[in-house]
Amino acid sequence: xxxxxxxxxxxxxxxxxxxxxxxxxxxxxxxxxxxxxxxxxxxxxxxxxxxxxxxxxxxxxxxxxxxxxxxxxxxxxxxxxxxxxxxxxxxxxxxxxxxxxxxxxxxxxxxxxxxxxxxxxxxxxxxxxxxxxxxxxxxxxxxxxxxxxxxxxxxxxxxxxxxxxxxxxxxxxxxxxxxxxxxxxxxxxxxxxxxxxxxxxxxxxxxxxxxxxxxxxxxxxxxxxxxxxxxxxxxxxxxxxxxxxxxxxxxxxxxxxxxxxxxxxxxxxxxxxxxxxxxxxxxxxxxxxxxxxxxxxxxxxxxx
Amino acid sequence: xxxxxxxxxxxxxxxxxxxxxxxxxxxxxxxxxxxxxxxxxxxxxxxxxxxxxxxxxxxxxxxxxxxxxxxxxxxxxxxxxxxxxxxxxxxxxxxxxxxxxxxxxxxxxxxxxxxxxxxxxxxxxxxxxxxxxxxxxxxxxxxxxxxxxxxxxxxxxxxxxxxxxxxxxxxxxxxxxxxxxxxxxxxxxxxxxxxxxxxxxxxxxxxxxxxxxxxxxxxxxxxxxxxxxxxxxxxxxxxxxxxxxxxxxxxxxxxxxxxxxxxxxxxxxxxxxxxxxxxxxxxxxxxxxxxxxxxxxxxxxxxxxxxxxxxxxxxxx
Numbered sequence: 001x002x003x004x005x006x007x008x009x010x011x012x013x014x015x016x017x018x019x020x021x022x023x024x025x026x027x028x029x030x031x032x033x034x035x036x037x038x039x040x041x042x043x044x045x046x047x048x049x050x051x052x053x054x055x056x057x058x059x060x061x062x063x064x065x066x067x068x069x070x071x072x073x074x075x076x077x078x079x080x081x082x083x084x085x086x087x088x089x090x091x092x093x094x095x096x097x098x099x100x101x102x103x104x105x106x107x108x109x110x111x112x113x114x115x116x117x118x119x120x121x122x123x124x125x126x127x128x129x130x131x132x133x134x135x136x137x138x139x140x141x142x143x144x145x146x147x148x149x150x151x152x153x154x155x156x157x158x159x160x161x162x163x164x165x166x167x168x169x170x171x172x173x174x175x176x177x178x179x180x181x182x183x184x185x186x187x188x189x190x191x192x193x194x195x196x197x198x199x200x201x202x203x204x205x206x207x208x209x210x211x212x213x214x215x216x217x218x219x220x221x222x223x224x225x226x227x228x229x230x231x232x233x234x235x236x237x238x239x240x241x242x243x244x245x246x247x248x249x250x251x252x253x254x255x256x257x258x259x260x261x262x263x264x265x266x267x268x269x270x271x272x273x274x275x276x277x278x279x280x281x282x283x284x285x286x287x288x289x290x291x292x293x294x295x296x297x298x299x300x301x302x303x304x
Numbered sequence: 305x306x307x308x309x310x311x312x313x314x315x316x317x318x319x320x321x322x323x324x325x326x327x328x329x330x331x332x333x334x335x336x337x338x339x340x341x342x343x344x345x346x347x348x349x350x351x352x353x354x355x356x357x358x359x360x361x362x363x364x365x366x367x368x369x370x371x372x373x374x375x376x377x378x379x380x381x382x383x384x385x386x387x388x389x390x391x392x393x394x395x396x397x398x399x400x401x402x403x404x405x406x407x408x409x410x411x412x413x414x415x416x417x418x419x420x421x422x423x424x425x426x427x428x429x430x431x432x433x434x435x436x437x438x439x440x441x442x443x444x445x446x447x448x449x450x451x452x453x454x455x456x457x458x459x460x461x462x463x464x465x466x467x468x469x470x471x472x473x474x475x476x477x478x479x480x481x482x483x484x485x486x487x488x489x490x491x492x493x494x495x496x497x498x499x500x501x502x503x504x505x506x507x508x509x510x511x512x513x514x515x516x517x518x519x520x521x522x523x524x525x526x527x528x529x530x531x532x533x534x535x536x537x538x539x540x541x542x543x544x545x546x547x548x549x550x551x552x553x554x555x556x557x558x559x560x561x562x563x564x565x566x567x568x569x570x571x572x573x574x575x576x577x578x579x580x581x582x583x584x585x586x587x588x589x590x591x592x593x594x595x596x597x598x599x600x601x602x603x604x605x606x607x608x609x610x611x612x613x614x615x616x617x618x619x620x621x
Contacts, residue, residue, distance in 0.1 A: 036421065087603075092420065092421060093361065093556070093560065093564070094560075094603050096367075096369070096424070096553075096556065097556060097557060097560050097599060097602075097603050098599070098600055098604070100553045100557065100599070101557075101596040101597070101600045101603070102596065102600075104592045104593070104595055104599070105592075105596035108592040108596070109593065111590065112593075220549075220550065224549065227428070228425075228429065231421075231425045231426075235421065274440060274441060274442045274443070275440070275441075278437050278439070278441060281440065282432075282433045282436050282437065285430070285433045286433070288425070288426070288429050289426060289429055289430070292418055292422055292425075292426055293414065293417070296418050296419075297422075
């Protein structure tokens with residue numbers, strides 16, 4: 001039993017860290033420019049497809065990841081310069097609609113280029129086996145994801161909390177006008193943040209590709225989760241995004257594992273096995289509503 | 305943005321369109337295209353759904369991203385009732401609207417405590433909860449949805465006949481549009497539009513802002529449930545995709561294309577979007593790229609939608 005919980009907790013940690021890669025970019029875009037970017041999930045999808053294509057072409061997963069991050073970052077810059085810039089001053093409805101249009105365009109473009117069938121992205125051979133941890137076996141690849149996720153999270157923390165650029169970013173998220181008045185080029189900073197966020201999306205897409213299917217529409221489901229994360233954490237806060245990601249990852253994974261058997265103790269097994277997954281999917285939304293109910297600005301509000 | 309004001313010209317135009325719509329089944333019969341009567345019903349049903357969202361977003365200023373939940377719940381209500389033998393439209397349709405309104409009351413009472421982005425996200429969260437609940441309940445069909453084997457019955461009207469069903473839908477849509485037009489000019493309509501413009505000021509003037517918004521939200525949700533009840537009768541299937549957040553997005557697309565805060569905005573948007581879909585699907589399977597580009601153009605170039613372009617919507621400041 002403890003083994004099962006430990007294993008599920010590791011899975012939750014892995015999922016949470018991947019969510020963080022997406023949420024980090026999203027929360028900064030949202031926090032600095034007050035911009036809802038629904039197309040963030042499309043960057044994740046494009047990243048996964050690019051990784052699959054580049055891995056197949058080069059035969060190396062690492063080159064695949066690198067190419068995907070670079071390509072997606074360039075795409076992010078392109079979108080920012082041509083479209084998103086015009087939307088910062090508009091209301092949220094316009095932003096939701098314009099980026100919804102981007103989702104439609106991205107999905108169809110990917111379908112045109114790669115077809116409607118899911119694309120294969122395999123786990124690298126040397127990582128496909130299990131590793132022995134204290135008392136149980138755990139897939140090596142998932143362990144690698146946890147390692148990479150933790151490393152990137154740490155780097156991001158240092159970047160945002162300890163460097164000059166990070167200070168500008170935090171200042172921008174807290175009060176954009178004041179930061180501009182102090183001479184920081186927020187516009188350029190923002191293009192950089194978007195490119196960086198896009199690269200992180202691609203990293204998450206490439207790493208999750210072998211575990212989940214690389215297919216059209218993969219961005220939409222995870223996008224909503226990323227939004228839940230940043231709303232729970234507090235929009236614009238990297239620390240909030242990290243706490244929110246881990247919370248959502250753990251609650252979702254553990255809920256899925258534990259709820260059905262938990263319900264079985266006081267419901268008939270048939271009802272429990274049909275109701276369990278439903279309640280598990282709902283759990284994170286309940287969590288979000290509860291957080292918003294008591295802390296309408298999220299756990300770590302970035303705005304002063 | 306000024307308050308909505310309808311002009312005599314707009315009412316005449318609406319009357320002409322109504323006459324044309326009444327004649328449509330006969331026109332289609334002459335052209336030997338009777339197949340399209342059912343499609344026309346579908347378009348009008350989506351027009352109704354978009355109009356209810358326009359009441360919430362365009363008039364009430366509440367950017368709800370979970371409207372599909374009310375729409376879908378209405379559809380599922382009718383399908384579930386039919387599954388257990390209740391086919392009477394007089395019973396099932398008001399019940400569907402009632403359940404949707406009740407859900408809207410619950411969602412609104414909690415969501416309206418938040419503002420701006422948080423409101424968008426919390427309505428989305430509630431819609432996702434309903435979506436996953438419906439998706440996983442095997443007794444309601446799970447992924448496959450719940451099919452409706454028999455259309456609702458309504459007295460001596462034969463709703464199985466596509467033309468009769470079309471007229472019922474048209475009558476209901478006309479009724480709702482007329483009511484919305486009245487409402488936009490009523491005291492209640494003035495108050496919610498003023499709240500949209502400046503909530504703090506209305507609060508300071510002593511209006512119970514929260515109650516007004518909640519009532520508006522509940523009316524919109526309930527009528528969306530009615531639209532869902534009609535849709536399941538048209539398509540014969542209550543599918544979980546009706547509750548998906550992309551459906552909420554599509555309804556938003558419709559009102560933005562048509563015109564936010566204009567009585568006929570939802571109708572214009574739904575008609576345009578569904579006609580384009582029907583037309584372009586035949587031309588290219590990748591028509592959604594075109595739709596995306598059109599949508600971008602509308603958002604960037606015509607913020608008040610098609611209605612705004614022709615001056616049918618609210619007047620610019």
